[in-house]
Structures are given as C-alpha cells and as structure tokens.
Amino acid sequence: MAPSNDLANSILSGNRSALARGITLVESRRREDFHPAERLLSGLLPHCGNSLRIGITGAPGVGKSTLIEVLGMQLCEAGKQLAVLAVDPSSSVTGGSILGDKTRMDELSRHANAFIRPSPGGDTLGGVAGRTQEAVLLCEAAGHDVVLIETIGTGQSEVAVHNMVDFFLVMLSPAAGDELQGIKRGVMELADAVLVHKADGDLLAAANRTAQQCMLAMRILHSGDESPPNVLTGSSVKKTGIEELWQCIEREVTERRNSGALADRRSSQSVAWLDRTLQGALLADFLATPNAAKELAAARERVASGAQVATAAARAVLRQYREG
Amino acid sequence: MAPSNDLANSILSGNRSALARGITLVESRRREDFHPAERLLSGLLPHCGNSLRIGITGAPGVGKSTLIEVLGMQLCEAGKQLAVLAVDPSSSVTGGSILGDKTRMDELSRHANAFIRPSPGGDTLGGVAGRTQEAVLLCEAAGHDVVLIETIGTGQSEVAVHNMVDFFLVMLSPAAGDELQGIKRGVMELADAVLVHKADGDLLAAANRTAQQCMLAMRILHSGDESPPNVLTGSSVKKTGIEELWQCIEREVTERRNSGALADRRSSQSVAWLDRTLQGALLADFLATPNAAKELAAARERVASGAQVATAAARAVLRQYREG
Numbered sequence: 001m002a003p004s005n006d007l008a009n010s011i012l013s014g015n016r017s018a019l020a021r022g023i024t025l026v027e028s029r030r031r032e033d034f035h036p037a038e039r040l041l042s043g044l045l046p047h048c049g050n051s052l053r054i055g056i057t058g059a060p061g062v063g064k065s066t067l068i069e070v071l072g073m074q075l076c077e078a079g080k081q082l083a084v085l086a087v088d089p090s091s092s093v094t095g096g097s098i099l100g101d102k103t104r105m106d107e108l109s110r111h112a113n114a115f116i117r118p119s120p121g122g123d124t125l126g127g128v129a130g131r132t133q134e135a136v137l138l139c140e141a142a143g144h145d146v147v148l149i150e151t152i153g154t155g156q157s158e159v160a161v162h163n164m165v166d167f168f169l170v171m172l173s174p175a176a177g178d179e180l181q182g183i184k185r186g187v188m189e190l191a192d193a194v195l196v197h198k199a200d201g202d203l204l205a206a207a208n209r210t211a212q213q214c215m216l217a218m219r220i221l222h223s224g225d226e227s228p229p230n231v232l233t234g235s236s237v238k239k240t241g242i243e244e245l246w247q248c249i250e251r252e253v254t255e256r257r258n259s260g261a262l263a264d265r266r267s268s269q270s271v272a273w274l275d276r277t278l279q280g281a282l283l284a285d286f287l288a289t290p291n292a293a294k295e296l297a298a299a300r301e302r303v304a305s306g307a308q309v310a311t312a313a314a315r316a317v318l319r320q321y322r323e324g
Numbered sequence: 325m326a327p328s329n330d331l332a333n334s335i336l337s338g339n340r341s342a343l344a345r346g347i348t349l350v351e352s353r354r355r356e357d358f359h360p361a362e363r364l365l366s367g368l369l370p371h372c373g374n375s376l377r378i379g380i381t382g383a384p385g386v387g388k389s390t391l392i393e394v395l396g397m398q399l400c401e402a403g404k405q406l407a408v409l410a411v412d413p414s415s416s417v418t419g420g421s422i423l424g425d426k427t428r429m430d431e432l433s434r435h436a437n438a439f440i441r442p443s444p445g446g447d448t449l450g451g452v453a454g455r456t457q458e459a460v461l462l463c464e465a466a467g468h469d470v471v472l473i474e475t476i477g478t479g480q481s482e483v484a485v486h487n488m489v490d491f492f493l494v495m496l497s498p499a500a501g502d503e504l505q506g507i508k509r510g511v512m513e514l515a516d517a518v519l520v521h522k523a524d525g526d527l528l529a530a531a532n533r534t535a536q537q538c539m540l541a542m543r544i545l546h547s548g549d550e551s552p553p554n555v556l557t558g559s560s561v562k563k564t565g566i567e568e569l570w571q572c573i574e575r576e577v578t579e580r581r582n583s584g585a586l587a588d589r590r591s592s593q594s595v596a597w598l599d600r601t602l603q604g605a606l607l608a609d610f611l612a613t614p615n616a617a618k619e620l621a622a623a624r625e626r627v628a629s630g631a632q633v634a635t636a637a638a639r640a641v642l643r644q645y646r647e648g
Contacts, residue, residue: 041635042632045633134633186514187510189510190510213540214544221509270630273634274638277635278607278620278642279603279607281642282603283602285606286602286606303597304592304594304595306591309366311458311601315605318602
C-alpha cells in the first residue's frame with residue numbers, strides 16, 4: 001500500500017517523474033502491477049476530471065506534431081499545464097515514434113509546463129485506448145489543465161480517442177485529395193472542428209479552397225444541428241489561426257459545460273469504456289484457454305472461405321470452452 | 325435430422341412458407357432450436373451467396389417503404405426474385421412494424437416474385453443483426469436474386485446492416501436539414517450511394533439543391549477515392565430516377581465483383597460477424613451467471629457518476645465471475 005500512496009502523493013504534488021512512473025504502472029501488462037495500478041487510480045480519482053481533453057487526428061504528414069508544438073507553447077506561455085499523449089497502435093512495429101519523439105516538439109518538450117508522453121506502443125486496440133484513458137486521469141491528478149491526445153487517422157484508434165475526449169479535432173492538408181483517403185470512413189463526421197493546416201505561402205489559396213469545400217460538407221452533414229462544426233485554417237509555421245483555433249475549442253467546451261452536455265458526454269464515455277473493458281477481458285479469458293486462439297484462427301479461415309456460417313463457427317469454437 | 329432436411333429441400337425448391345419457417349427457426353432464441361437451425365444453415369450454405377445484398381437506410385419519413393415498393397415491383401416485373409428484410413430493433417417496443425407491414429408495400433407483397441419479412445423485433449443489437457444475416461442466407465438458398473435490407477438510420481442497426489451488404493444506400497429528403505439530424509454520425513460516410521427522394525412537384529427544386537450539395541460533400545469526403553459515391557435524385561410517386569438508381573447499383577457491384585473487391589468484402593464481413601458473435605456469446609454467458617447483470621448495472625452507475633474508474637469497475641464485476 002505504502003509505495004502506491006507515496007506515488008499518489010508525488011503525482012498530486014506535480015512531480016513529473018512520479019507521473020511518468022504512474023503512467024508506466026497503469027500501462028503495465030504484468031499481473032502483479034494490476035492491483036497497485038488500480039489502487040493508484042482509485043486514490044487519485046477524486047482529483048481527476050478537471051482538464052480539457054482534446055483529441056487531434058489527421059493523416060501522417062498533415063503536421064500534427066508541429067501544431068501541437070506551436071499550440072502547446074502558447075498554452076504553456078499563458079500559464080497552462082499541458083500534457084500530450086499519443087495513441088499509435090502501429091508504433092511498436094515500426095519503432096518510429098520513439099525516435100521521432102526525440103526530434104519533434106523540441107521546444108515544447110523542454111518547457112516546464114509541458115509533459116509529453118510517447119505512445120505506449122502496439123497492442124490490441126482496446127488495451128492501448130484503455131491505458132491512454134487512465135493516463136489522462138493521472139495527468140489530471142497531476143494538475144494538467146489541458147490534455148492533448150494525438151492519433152493518426154488511419155486505423156481504429158481515432159474512434160477510440162473520440163470516445164475519450166471533450167473535443168475532437170480533425171486536421172486536413174490544403175490539398176485534401178490525397179490524405180482524406182487515409183482517414184477512416186466515418187471519422188470526418190465525428191469532428192467537433194476541422195483545421196485545414198499549412199495555410200501559408202504557396203498553399204494558402206489551396207487551403208482556403210479546401211476549407212470552403214469542407215465547410216459546405218460539414219454544413220450538409222450537420223444540417224440538422226444548431227451549428228455545424230467549425231472549419232478553420234491555420235499555419236503553424238506562420239503561427240496564424242492557432243489563437244482562433246484555441247478560442248473555438250474553449251468556446252465550444254464552455255458552452256457544453258454550461259449546458260450539462262459535457263458531463264453527460266463524459267458519463268456515457270465512461271460507461272462505454274466499462275463495457276468495452278469487460279468485453280475485452282472476457283475475450284482475453286477465452287483466448288487464454290488451451291487451443292482457443294488456434295481454434296478461433298481456424299474458424300476465421302473457414303468463415304472467410306465460405307465453408308462455414310459465422311454463427312456456427314462461433315458456436316463450434318465456444319463449445320470446447322464451455323465444456324472445458 | 326429428417327425434419328431439418330425436409331425443410332432444407334422445401335426452401336431450395338422455392339417454397340415460400342418453408343422459407344418463412346426457416347427464418348423463424350434461425351431467429352428463434354429457444355435453446356432446442358439452436359442445433360436444428362445450425363444444421364439447416366450448414367446444409368444450405370453451398371447454395372448461398374448468389375444474391376445482390378443491398379442495405380437501405382434513411383430517417384423515418386424519407387419514404388423507404390415507398391421506394392422499395394416501386395423498385396421492388398420493377399425488379400419483380402423484370403423476372404427477378406426479390407426478398408425484403410427489415411432490421412428495426414425498436415419494433416418490439418412499439419409493436420409498430422407488424423401493423424405497418426400490413427398496410428405498406430401493398431402491391432409488392434402480393435407479387436409472386438416477392439418475399440417480404442417484417443422485423444424480428446427488438447433484441448440486443450448483435451442478436452438482431454446476426455439473425456438478419458442468417459435470414460439473408462436462407463433467402464439466397466431459396467433462389468432470391470436480390471435481398472433488400474431496410475433499416476432506420478437512427479440507431480446502431482445501420483452500421484450492422486452496412487456490415488452485411490454489398491451495397492449501402494442512404495436516402496435523404498429534399499429538405500435535408502431536418503432528417504440528417506436523425507442519421508447517426510458517420511453513416512453518411514458509409515454510403516455507397518445517396519438517393520435524394522421525393523424529387524417531384526413542389527419539392528423538385530429543393531431535392532436538386534440537396535443533391536448538389538450532397539454531391540459536393542461526398543466529393544470532399546471521398547476526394548482520395550477513384551470515384552466518389554453517386555448522389556441521385558428520384559421520386560417513387562412519379563417513378564423517376566428509380567431505373568437510374570438500379571443501374572448505378574448494378575454497375576458498381578459488377579465492377580467490384582470483377583475486381584475481386586466484392587469477394588474480399590464478403591470474406592471480411594463474415595470474419596467480423598464471427599468475432600461479434602463470439603464476443604456477444606461470451607458476454608451472454610457472463611450475464612447469465614447469478615447476479616452478473618445486477619452487478620454490471622451497479623458498476624455502470626458508479627462509473628457514470630465518477631465514483632469509480634471504468635477499468636477498476638470492470639475488474640470488480642469480473643472477479644466474482646472468475647472465482648465462481
């Protein structure tokens with residue numbers, strides 16, 4: 001109990017390395033870490049929930065890190081405590097994010113008010129998202145006012161991130177054609193706001209055109225809503241539009257906080273998180289039984305080739321488990 | 325074994341009431357029906373997969389039934405065997421669909437080539453969707469060339485339907501403002517085509533405007549794709565645009581069949597169906613243990629109110645199950 005309490009107190013006092021150790025603990029998959037992690041989180045929970053949670057997604061190359069560097073510096077300079085987390089299920093495969101994190105967000109990473117945490121690395125999706133959500137809570141307990149969660153828009157992680165934030169920002173490049181393809185279908189409609197990035201120099205005109213079109217698209221997709229999501233342009237290089245972006249986010253979130261919509265959203269996010277965790281754990285239990293993973297793989301092949309109906313294959317896989 | 329074989333043969337011979345009984349069997353939740361249903365499906369599987377599977381979604385009032393009546397009559401008159409299924413998880417609550425089905429699709433329901441099956445009624449979502457998918461297979465074994473699956477666009481059922489069809493049509497009203505609100509976020513981006521319905525009389529101009537805007541939106545959302553989803557206008561009352569809609573669907577599906585994309589889509593749909601069925605069954609097993617449902621409900625409340633972290637609540641609920 002004691003080390004967990006010590007750690008909790010250090011995190012509450014704003015100790016940076018204690019926060020890092022706490023996140024490592026909740027990210028751990030070692031069985032002996034589960035109980036200390038749970039105790040840590042339970043102890044800190046009354047101190048959580050006070051940050052503005054923002055998700056940022058966009059295809060590789062759109063400039064997420066550059067934006068976070070510039071926006072983050074402005075927030076830190078204004079006295080805010082900022083945490084930046086990354087969800088990138090692919091990073092353990094490529095190993096890219098760890099190297100990348102050393103070179104990017106260079107200035108921000110040295111600021112006293114900023115805490116930057118690279119991706120926990122690849123895992124089953126629910127796992128990464130679940131642990132990122134716990135990392136958010138720890139950052140809040142450590143006193144961070146703003147938590148930015150960065151994800152690439154090409155997998156399922158951006159839906160998971162949408163499910164854990166108060167505000168979901170989708171970033172586009174000026175020549176939207178190429179990289180919209182990389183964003184999973186359905187994600188544009190989840191955006192609380194869209195930022196067309198790199199709106200400077202030769203790309204300014206293209207960025208404005210993309211923003212105009214995107215605004216139309218958003219107006220159509222959200223034509224029943226009171227107000228469609230904002231579509232903004234900005235440049236991290238020229239530092240234009242970043243202030244407006246932040247005002248837009250703060251205004252929206254404040255409105256939702258006052259109307260009670262924010263609290264509702266967080267409640268249902270938490271319940272959905274519980275349900276996903278439960279289903280994930282049940283599946284993990286199942287896959288841990290002898291031969292289950294092998295049998296499921298074989299069943300998937302039978303079903304993919306059209307040799308067996310999916311429900312029959314599921315029942316066949318389950319039969320042994322129930323009898324065992 | 326024998327009754328199941330008889331039923332299978334009757335279904336294969338195109339006997340309408342045998343098909344209806346077969347669907348009732350696979351929809352049944354009675355334990356003693358599981359094995360006969362599985363045997364029936366396994367026996368029929370080699371005769372399945374030959375239909376064009378089309379999902380149709382849109383908010384209430386957009387005119388789905390009217391369109392299906394007109395499109396369906398054209399297909400039946402052209403000699404096609406048509407099956408119409410409905411996924412509506414809410415129907416058991418309102419009891420509305422059964423009464424509704426008697427008055428709508430009046431002409432079509434009397435056509436010799438048409439088979440119309442009302443919704444199986446409310447259930448957990450996975451359940452309804454799973455059974456609808458099995459009903460599709462039975463319709464195919466019975467020789468239906470086209471299977472239309474209708475769903476209202478307000479819940480999660482339209483994502484489930486998207487996961488079981490070759491082509492997904494989203495219907496809009498001319499004044500898109502009011503009813504887009506009713507379509508779940510993310511669904512517009514799943515559309516393989518959009519039909520702006522009721523494009524006649526006083527609404528024709530509005531329908532054309534809506535279609536123009538929607539076309540723009542689709543072009544933006546799919547700007548990386550080779551060709552964005554088609555946006556069409558049509559009127560079931562004037563019987564305009566229906567022929568074009570059908571040509572669009574046939575052209576798209578033929579292209580995908582030739583490229584192999586259709587087979588790939590069906591394979592991955594089947595594997596995802598297996599995974600969902602498995603997870604649903606594991607959850608059902610869990611909820612069937614004493615007190616599990618009650619404990620989960622209590623955990624959801626604790627989590628919604630912020631009294632407990634979701635992962636901790638999930639572990640607390642699971643602990644008893646694992647020890648039991």
